[in-house]
Amino acid sequence: MVIDAKNKQFNELNRDIWLSNTEGKIVNCLGQRFIAAGLKDKSIEIEGTPGNALGAYLNGASIFVNGNAQDAVGDTMNEGTIVIHGNVGDAAGYAMRGGEIYVAGNAGYRVGIHMKEYKEKKPVIVIGGRVGSFLGEYLAGGRIVVLGTNRDDKPLVGSFPCAGMHGGKIFLYGDISAIIFPSHVHTKVATTTDWKEIEPYVTRFCEFFGFDKNRFIPDNFTVVTPDGANPYKQLYVAN
């Protein structure tokens, strides 16, 4: 079922999505927010530019965007998959608690800010290009993978990564010597066990966007985890 988003308010568009069959395609999308919010069991393809908080509270549905997405993709999402064939704005995976986000291109500031995990719920974000500053800010759980395939001669990661990180894992591909990490995180070369943990997601990334999986050599991943012996205490004020 094709839904024409032209001149539709976000609430009308979402109503149409809820009423659609299990597979839907949105065309002429232009800035409508909260698309597919809370959606459980459908698959939505989007042509155009979806607005902020795409797939907020997503609860199992799949979203495919043939272009760029804006801020707060997958805000607080619980389950499901979001696949972006372009770039995403700031705060992708904001407070995400489950599900998977794949971005072919670059991501803005604060990827995975305050993402968390509980038991079997382990959210995953895979970014194909580079990311902005404050990567994994206040990270409490889940996995973030940054592959750096399309960097335009810019840094893989911006300033202040892992600020306030106290859980979860970040995997960075390639040379990380220029990245300045805070003292409350620990970095090491990925072991086979680490690689096994993200291999299925890197595989899916390659399938979605047509990359050869062999280009990613497990030994070239660095794993960033919170340093239990020197936990995060404060960033802004002492209290």
Added chain:
Amino acid sequence: MLKEGEVRIPSGCAIAAMISTEGNLMTGEKIVKCMVPMHDRSNGLGGGFAAYGIYPEYKDFYAFHVFFDSHDARLECEKFLKEGFEIVKSEDVPIRKIPEITDVPIIWRYFVSPMSSVLSRLQLDDREFVSRCVTKLNTKFDGVYVFSSGKNMGTFKAVGFPEDVGRFYRLEEYQGYAWTAHGRYPTNTPGWWGGAHPFSLLDYSVVHNGEISSYDANRRFIEMFGYHCSLQTDTEVIAYIADYLLRRRQLSLQEMAWIVSAPFWSVLDRPNTREAEQIAYLRKVFPSLLLTGPFSIVLGFTGGIMALNDRAKLRSMVVAEKDDVHFVASEEAAIRAIEPDAENVYAPIGGEPIIFRVKEGAF
């Protein structure tokens, strides 16, 4: 009725801008259309536009756009203007009466030129004289708000949604080489005509999404130099900071960006930070002009625009281009609304000034 705090209003102001680096003129229609996908970022309590290159027939005269609360206020203002200026034209700003825009004040415009006898008596250059007169009118005259005072440019603003404000001011009838736009969602301060964006002084105009937590520190500093913040909105101080740093202190746009959106000291301490010494110097000389808190702004000036984020990039902003036209907006969708094939979409990093200038001689 639900009170504040009981209802979540998903919002944030919207900004947008477009400029032809070839100096090609564009009507106001496009920039108004650009604001439509970002409608929900405003709440109808303020919208406005700044346009550059719109008064070529009066390009040597300062164009004052003024709100008056009453005709008496207008007469008082004109009495004052006549003492220092030659007024070559005085007229109503053309508007379209529409139900969406209400409580309309008297909106007037003057094309004026400072009298040379007055300038030589006061030993002031014309820009300084105009800036002082605007400050005086806005602070000492009841019911008078000069909200635009540059040459060959104009600010248009009102209480309403930006799309409606654009129709209200008949912006499709103006042609400019650069336009900036704002949709307002006032958080701490009243939504009133004078408080809508852009804020401008001389040819500098500012549209702003965000909230300046350093406002009072900035205000106290800038008021030492004869400015007066009278419009009850934090953005006003940014317009005065721009005038102070760029016109009076003759700093560059990059230097202004380093001052208001300075890199953190920890970044400057890194061995490979470029120009760290110069930035540190500027931070020390102008510590009170650092703008803290979230912001994305577009500064307009004769011949160009500058887009800038706060250093921690707490507000969204993207730029894109198509041929000679460069776009800035809070959301990519806004740019796609007027240029579906826009290229090189880029999200500037915090504190990175994006400057577009019209080529020499084309404005």
